[in-house]
Amino acid sequence: MRAVGYRHQASLDHPQYLLDPQRSRDIQQLTAPQNPLNPQQFLDPQDQLNPEYLVDIELPDPSPGADDLLVRVEAVAVNPVDVKVRRRELPPPGGWRLLGWDAVGRVEALGQRAGGFSVGDRVWYAGALNRAGCNAELQLVDWRLVARAPQSLRPAEAAALPLTSLTAWELLFDRLRLSQGADAAGQVLLVVAGAGGVGSMLLQLARQLTNLTLVATASQPEGQAWARRCGAHQVIDHQLPLRPQLAALGIDAVQWVASLSHTDQHFDSLVDLLAPQGALALIDDPNPAAIDLLSLKRKSLSLHWELMFTRSLFQTADMAAQGAILQRVAELVDDNRLFSTCRQILGPINAANLTAAHLQLTGQLAGQLAGQSSIGKIVLEGWD
Amino acid sequence: MRAVGYRHQASLDHPQYLLDPQRSRDIQQLTAPQNPLNPQQFLDPQDQLNPEYLVDIELPDPSPGADDLLVRVEAVAVNPVDVKVRRRELPPPGGWRLLGWDAVGRVEALGQRAGGFSVGDRVWYAGALNRAGCNAELQLVDWRLVARAPQSLRPAEAAALPLTSLTAWELLFDRLRLSQGADAAGQVLLVVAGAGGVGSMLLQLARQLTNLTLVATASQPEGQAWARRCGAHQVIDHQLPLRPQLAALGIDAVQWVASLSHTDQHFDSLVDLLAPQGALALIDDPNPAAIDLLSLKRKSLSLHWELMFTRSLFQTADMAAQGAILQRVAELVDDNRLFSTCRQILGPINAANLTAAHLQLTGQLAGQLAGQSSIGKIVLEGWD
Numbered sequence: 001m002r003a004v005g006y007r008h009q010a011s012l013d014h015p016q017y018l019l020d021p022q023r024s025r026d027i028q029q030l031t032a033p034q035n036p037l038n039p040q041q042f043l044d045p046q047d048q049l050n051p052e053y054l055v056d057i058e059l060p061d062p063s064p065g066a067d068d069l070l071v072r073v074e075a076v077a078v079n080p081v082d083v084k085v086r087r088r089e090l091p092p093p094g095g096w097r098l099l100g101w102d103a104v105g106r107v108e109a110l111g112q113r114a115g116g117f118s119v120g121d122r123v124w125y126a127g128a129l130n131r132a133g134c135n136a137e138l139q140l141v142d143w144r145l146v147a148r149a150p151q152s153l154r155p156a157e158a159a160a161l162p163l164t165s166l167t168a169w170e171l172l173f174d175r176l177r178l179s180q181g182a183d184a185a186g187q188v189l190l191v192v193a194g195a196g197g198v199g200s201m202l203l204q205l206a207r208q209l210t211n212l213t214l215v216a217t218a219s220q221p222e223g224q225a226w227a228r229r230c231g232a233h234q235v236i237d238h239q240l241p242l243r244p245q246l247a248a249l250g251i252d253a254v255q256w257v258a259s260l261s262h263t264d265q266h267f268d269s270l271v272d273l274l275a276p277q278g279a280l281a282l283i284d285d286p287n288p289a290a291i292d293l294l295s296l297k298r299k300s301l302s303l304h305w306e307l308m309f310t311r312s313l314f315q316t317a318d319m320a321a322q323g324a325i326l327q328r329v330a331e332l333v334d335d336n337r338l339f340s341t342c343r344q345i346l347g348p349i350n351a352a353n354l355t356a357a358h359l360q361l362t363g364q365l366a367g368q369l370a371g372q373s374s375i376g377k378i379v380l381e382g383w384d
Numbered sequence: 385m386r387a388v389g390y391r392h393q394a395s396l397d398h399p400q401y402l403l404d405p406q407r408s409r410d411i412q413q414l415t416a417p418q419n420p421l422n423p424q425q426f427l428d429p430q431d432q433l434n435p436e437y438l439v440d441i442e443l444p445d446p447s448p449g450a451d452d453l454l455v456r457v458e459a460v461a462v463n464p465v466d467v468k469v470r471r472r473e474l475p476p477p478g479g480w481r482l483l484g485w486d487a488v489g490r491v492e493a494l495g496q497r498a499g500g501f502s503v504g505d506r507v508w509y510a511g512a513l514n515r516a517g518c519n520a521e522l523q524l525v526d527w528r529l530v531a532r533a534p535q536s537l538r539p540a541e542a543a544a545l546p547l548t549s550l551t552a553w554e555l556l557f558d559r560l561r562l563s564q565g566a567d568a569a570g571q572v573l574l575v576v577a578g579a580g581g582v583g584s585m586l587l588q589l590a591r592q593l594t595n596l597t598l599v600a601t602a603s604q605p606e607g608q609a610w611a612r613r614c615g616a617h618q619v620i621d622h623q624l625p626l627r628p629q630l631a632a633l634g635i636d637a638v639q640w641v642a643s644l645s646h647t648d649q650h651f652d653s654l655v656d657l658l659a660p661q662g663a664l665a666l667i668d669d670p671n672p673a674a675i676d677l678l679s680l681k682r683k684s685l686s687l688h689w690e691l692m693f694t695r696s697l698f699q700t701a702d703m704a705a706q707g708a709i710l711q712r713v714a715e716l717v718d719d720n721r722l723f724s725t726c727r728q729i730l731g732p733i734n735a736a737n738l739t740a741a742h743l744q745l746t747g748q749l750a751g752q753l754a755g756q757s758s759i760g761k762i763v764l765e766g767w768d
Contacts, residue, residue: 276694288676294670296687297691298691300690300691305681305685310660313660313682
């Protein structure tokens with residue numbers, strides 16, 4: 001099969017810090033989230049992607065294990081996690097690492113325990129961080145992480161959704177344990193970075209499935225308009241102090257916070273804005289020195305991490321919840337209650353286009369650090 | 385009315401550190417929890433209680449506000465929070481600070497909005513940190529924080545329960561949002577410091593109202609026996625590594641942790657033991673440097689603070705939940721499903737006995753730091 005990957009060639013191409021013994025230790029632990037970098041390190045200007053680092057390769061076709069689907073990949077999206085893993089994880093000498101955790105494709109074969117699917121089904125999924133990603137013609141994925149793709153979207157449009165929808169859904173309904181339904185009238189959910197990838201699905205899901213008042217933050221007019229389109233009732237600018245902007249909306253406290261970016265920069269003001277007994281969920285890698293944990297005590301606040309890869313990484317008993325979430329999201333898409341956040345289709349899946357996508361994403365991330373909003377997802381579709 | 389209090393006399397009697405500008409700033413903020421001390425500071429050996437610091441005084445009788453009950457206090461318990469406030473909060477010059485946040489007494493008068501009670505009712509409550517405590521013959525307390533005391537206990541036995549029962553209940557059912565009922569079969573709640581004040585009510589409540597498997601930690605044989613009596617299915621020693629002891633019980637992960645003491649010492653091993661998507665609740669004041677917040681991300685864990693004074697401090701819309709909890713606890717006591725954790729009745733309520741109680745509590749806290757278990761509550765009953 002064709003694939004796009006990178007290999008162990010640290011002396012030549014790999015970012016310098018991979019040679020640092022401290023970082024090498026991290027890298028030996030397969031997964032990025034265990035020792036998250038802070039965004040400044042993540043965006044080290046020295047750490048440029050060598051245009052020849054991602055390579056078009058030919059690998060043997062994989063065979064499904066008992067719980068696997070073998071999927072012929074049709075479209076993939078690129079996420080910040082791709083950049084993180086590329087920068088932090090060195091494959092063993094001689095081996096290749098395949099990135100990509102957002103895929104749409106057709107089932108080509110099934111393992112003996114892989115229930116509920118047939119050959120030819122079009123499916124979508126994010127997959128598992130500790131397995132080969134979807135930047136390949138053929139990919140193995142545990143059937144419990146998979147659902148049938150929505151029928152009303154073309155593969156590229158659909159490929160933008162799995163990872164962010166799963167993250168947003170788990171954050172809202174599994175971590176914060178918000179109820180779906182109409183019992184949250186008068187409660188406010190503040191979504192920091194509401195125009196970003198996760199933010200734009202989180203706003204859509206919360207708007208469709210709860211009656212929370214949704215206040216998003218976004219800094220640029222374009223991001224603010226996008227957040228409104230995704231479902232925010234109100235949008236404020238996270239580059240300005242939050243409290244006065246909320247006060248102008250008649251809001252003096254929020255019951256829920258989804259802090260999707262820059263948690264360390266906003267933490268003190270989020271704690272200040274949270275109502276007693278409120279909850280803050282986060283997905284990023286804040287600088288611990290900026291988080292005053294004890295400040296949560298006075299109001300009996302709680303802090304909830306969401307990592308979309310937890311279920312697959314630990315093979316939790318409830319990992320089929322991810323398949324169920326994706327099925328529900330597909331239904332909501334086909335009911336025209338959710339729309340795709342696909343922003344740009346860069347072309348077919350190959351090393352040149354993936355390199356361009358990584359560079360564009362890195363630029364977006366750097367822009368976010370400078371307070372800009374990034375909008376929508378970058379997708380690649382088909383093979384040359 | 386008679387009362388026991390302390391006044392602003394820092395030059396003579398107050399702990400030296402209250403004169404430190406850094407700490408003075410803290411003290412101006414009425415309440416202890418906002419800037420918690422770490423236990424080492426809290427137990428500064430220089431910080432001895434001057435035996436003349438708590439004083440028998442005569443104060444004007446208070447009059448109830450619209451939401452107040454005026455209560456004639458019959459019995460009080462002494463809690464770590466009394467010691468903390470005494471050490472951290474300096475009343476304004478000329479004023480007295482009354483401690484005490486565990487009381488049983490009879491309603492003497494009612495404010496116009498104070499519903500559901502009659503003069504003569506025997507009530508129990510913890511009260512509010514930012515008002516005068518119960519170390520007084522007469523005390524004002526917001527009716528929403530109060531319930532009728534259990535009929536099957538004498539006042540001293542009952543006075544041991546409100547603060548710890550409220551803390552334990554809120555931690556289990558409002559913070560961790562455990563369900564009451566039988567849907568937690570196979571799930572494990574690890575209670576660190578299960579023999580302490582909060583621990584012994586938390587074990588009782590969890591044993592009575594859930595079907596969680598309860599594993600408590602306690603270090604001394606006496607504390608271990610006490611934790612079992614309170615409802616622990618299993619008891620392990622928190623002075624030894626936790627994982628091998630749990631493994632010996634056939635437990636390789638716990639879904640829930642109530643970390644009631646020494647959270648900073650145990651944090652890394654608790655995170656290690658927590659199952660993916662698990663939750664840790666805490667009530668103490670850990671040293672932030674010992675808490676690796678990012679270590680929670682990989683498993684999508686959550687961290688929940690419980691402070692029993694949050695509802696009253698912020699006058700939350702649901703503050704009547706505390707009255708409702710105490711009513712339910714009283715019913716469970718009268719049904720013989722909970723027993724009093726009163727361990728020692730030191731005598732009538734006066735400065736000498738309260739001083740003795742504070743010293744004994746300080747000794748217990750120091751013992752806890754050295755790994756000993758403290759068992760049961762110290763109570764004072766009646767007036768000379």
